Each structure stands twice: as structure tokens, then as C-alpha cells.
Amino acid sequence: MVTSNSWQRIVATVSPAEWAQQSPDEAFGGYSAGAAKRLLDLSMAGLGLVVLFPLLAVIALAVKLDSRGSALFISRRLGRNGRVFQCWKFRTMTQDVQETRLGLWLRRHGLDELPQLINVIRGEMSVVGPKPLMASEFPKETASRLRRLQMMPGMTGLWAVSDAESSPLTPYISPDDVYRRNWSIWLDVIIVARSMGAAVVGH
Structure with missing residues (x-):
């Protein structure tokens, strides 16, 4: 479990100067580690689509x-290396931008994000990764934050399960940078497990 204390211990090992110098492969510890992450993504997303297909169909009909x-809401997001892609979610708002009661429940349990499993299969997203940015936000990003674009954005990530905002961090340290610097298969598994737990309790 990634608690506030463990978050601060991770941050203590990070050197921002190293982040700027790393290539994408170095961030993963080498090409083979990147391939392992992609294999993990395909396994999780493929299994998720098979197991959750009845739930996906019911949610689509309910919406x-x-x-x-x-039933779907499609937005333009920034992928790896700044490539723009269409990110899929279940629609949670009406045409006049009012959140529906069903939409509120879907968002509380993270179920509106499930169509992004298809984005993962298509190689546009990862199950775990940096928070996907709206394409319209690109001009507002600083060079240091754009390092996150060396990785595919994630359905969930350290940004979703950590208590980063309440931690005494300096402005240039973000959950995405810490995740990029400390990535491992085990960290992905921990984040997925904690995200599933949060979804069940509606957090």
C-alpha cells in the first residue's frame, strides 16, 4: 500500500536532475523491462475485457x-511522445453538462474508466501510468512536467492512489515523475490492487 510515509520515502530517493537526462528505456530500466510492462498491460486488459464484458454491456445500456x-464519451488526450489519441469513457453527463445520478455513481467507483481497457489493447494507454492530459492543456505544460509524455498515460497510477497533495513536497516533484523514476512490475501490481480496492468502496 502506498501511504503518505512510503510516498515520502520514495521521493527522498529521487533526483530531479536524473529525470531530465533519462530516456524512456532508461526510465524502465531497459528495453526488456518496457516489453515486460507492455505484456503486463495486454494480460490485464485482455483478461479485464473478457471477465468484465457483461458488466460493460449492462453499464452501456444503463447510460x-x-x-x-x-453511451461513450470520447476526449482528445496526449499519449506517449505527445501523440494525440481518443480516450474512451462511459458518459457521465447530460448534453447540457450536468452530471447524471448514474454518472456520479460510475465515477465514484471508477467504472466510467473501464472502456479505456480498449485504449490499452490499442497501445494508446497503459493500465498504470501518468495521468492522461487533455490535448487542450498541452500549451500550459512546463518542460519539466512534459517528461511524463515519455511514458504512456495510465488508467490509474500513483497520482490516483497516493496522498501527494498533502505531502510536504517541492513544486517540481509530482506523482508522475516519482512513478517514472521508480517503476517496477511490482509497483504496478500494488497500484492496481489498491485502485481496485478504492473502486469497491467507492473512493
Whole structure:
């Protein structure tokens, strides 16, 4: 479990100067580690789509019946190396931008993000990674924060399960940078497990 204390211990090992010098392969510890992460993504996303297909179908139908509009909401996000892709989610708002009761429940349990399993299969996202940025936010990003674009954005990540905002961190340290510097298969598994636990309790 990534607690506030463990978060601070991780941060203590990070050198911001090293982040700026690392290539994507170095961030993963080598090409083979990057391939292992992709294999983990395909395994998790493939299994998730098979197991959760009935739930996905029920949610899609419920969204359609709950309010007018498509079951899916598609937004333009920044992927690896700044490549723009279409990120899929279940629609949680009406056409006049009001959150629906079903949408509120879906977001509370993270179920609106499940269509992104298809983005993972397509190689546009990772199960765990930096928070996906809206394409419209690109001009606002500083050079230091754009290092996150050396990795594929994630359905979940350290940004979703850590208590970073309440930690006494300096401004240039973000959960995405810490994740990039300390990535491992085991860390991905921990983040996925904690994200699933948060989804079950509706946090």
C-alpha cells in the first residue's frame, strides 16, 4: 500500500536532475523491462475485457436509458511522445453538462474508466501510468512536467492512489515523475490492487 510515509520515502530517493537526462528505456530500466510492462498491460486488459464484458454491456445500456446521448464519451488526450489519441469513457453527463445520478455513481467507483481497457489493447494507454492530459492543456505544460509524455498515460497510477497533495513536497516533484523514476512490475501490481480496492468502496 502506498501511504503518505512510503510516498515520502520514495521521493527522498529521487533526483530531479536524473529525470531530465533519462530516456524512456532508461526510465524502465531497459528495453526488456518496457516489453515486460507492455505484456503486463495486454494480460490485464485482455483478461479485464473478457471477465468484465457483461458488466460493460449492462453499464452501456444503463447510460443510454438514463439520459439522452451516446453511451461513450470520447476526449482528445496526449499519449506517449505527445501523440494525440481518443480516450474512451462511459458518459457521465447530460448534453447540457450536468452530471447524471448514474454518472456520479460510475465515477465514484471508477467504472466510467473501464472502456479505456480498449485504449490499452490499442497501445494508446497503459493500465498504470501518468495521468492522461487533455490535448487542450498541452500549451500550459512546463518542460519539466512534459517528461511524463515519455511514458504512456495510465488508467490509474500513483497520482490516483497516493496522498501527494498533502505531502510536504517541492513544486517540481509530482506523482508522475516519482512513478517514472521508480517503476517496477511490482509497483504496478500494488497500484492496481489498491485502485481496485478504492473502486469497491467507492473512493
